[in-house]
Amino acid sequence: MELLEERIRRDGVVKAGGVLKVDAFLNHQMDIELFSQMAEEWKRLFAGKPINKILTIEASGIGIAAVVAHHFGVPVVFAKKTQSINLDGTMYSTRIQSFTHNRIYDVIVSTRFLGPDDHVLIIDDFLANGCALRGLLEICESAGATVEGIGIAIEKGFQPGGDELREAGYDLQSLAIVEAMDPATGAIEFRS
């Protein structure tokens, strides 16, 4: 998506170690007008699918998911990260590793809010190795929900998560795929 790529070039900051900072518009300050145009693009890409729920994970996915849900006219469920859960059969749970924060989280969704009748569009801000996304997919599988598609704002194409999920058959639509970044010059190359 041209508009998002332009914005990443303009306001994104390339750091060492494969880090791309987009906190000016995506995950600390959020440009809701941009999110709205991203939502319209996903509506086009997932047209005709019987999506009745958006699933995301706290915290930075929630803002994008809320705007997307507004455009699709469906509710959002956001998975919660926790480090202390009492598993009492009322929660789907899985464990994910965050490389960014070097931590392991339990991720939970109440069984009341996801089930076999749900046709889910998963939305998140970033996809790199795909750990968080795999956690959400596992939760959908536990719930018997159908994953109609996955919408990602920015995919790091130089990490394997996205291509592995496409090979596994998921309809994954990343609006910008970063193929390479140079922290010395700040140059960013997108997959065309």
Added chain:
Amino acid sequence: MELLEERIRRDGVVKAGGVLKVDAFLNHQMDIELFSQMAEEWKRLFAGKPINKILTIEASGIGIAAVVAHHFGVPVVFAKKTQSINLDGTMYSTRIQSFTHNRIYDVIVSTRFLGPDDHVLIIDDFLANGCALRGLLEICESAGATVEGIGIAIEKGFQPGGDELREAGYDLQSLAIVEAMDPATGAIEFRS
């Protein structure tokens, strides 16, 4: 706001210890159509104020803030909770106590996204003792930003936070104020 009060009566669950569970529509599953009508109500209540930014705190405030920002046509900044920060002068920070989670958080906002030109509407899902809100107000003060108003979905009127903030002169608009709740019967009484 009638619509929100009705929804709380229908789908809210009163628990012992002054706990009101509204995870079916507000802070786990999110009813975006409801959020949209709440946003319209805040637009009416804060009409004429030169609001140019929505400020909230992760995680459950973000969804409401995003929909409100969509209606106001302004960006959102969400404060981040962290337990390990390197204070390097690029962040406003404050410390808040969460009674719900029995923890102390550092809360941060980048100095790049809040400043003296900002006219802020603070949005959050819940107000009880007001600790989180005081943290956000302190951050606005550090930034030299003007707080034009505070919009809360559900205020617990039997806890002091809301009335203290009104006495301090803030334009605080809670869409539903719970005056009393009975965990035995599930009855909820709203301030009229």
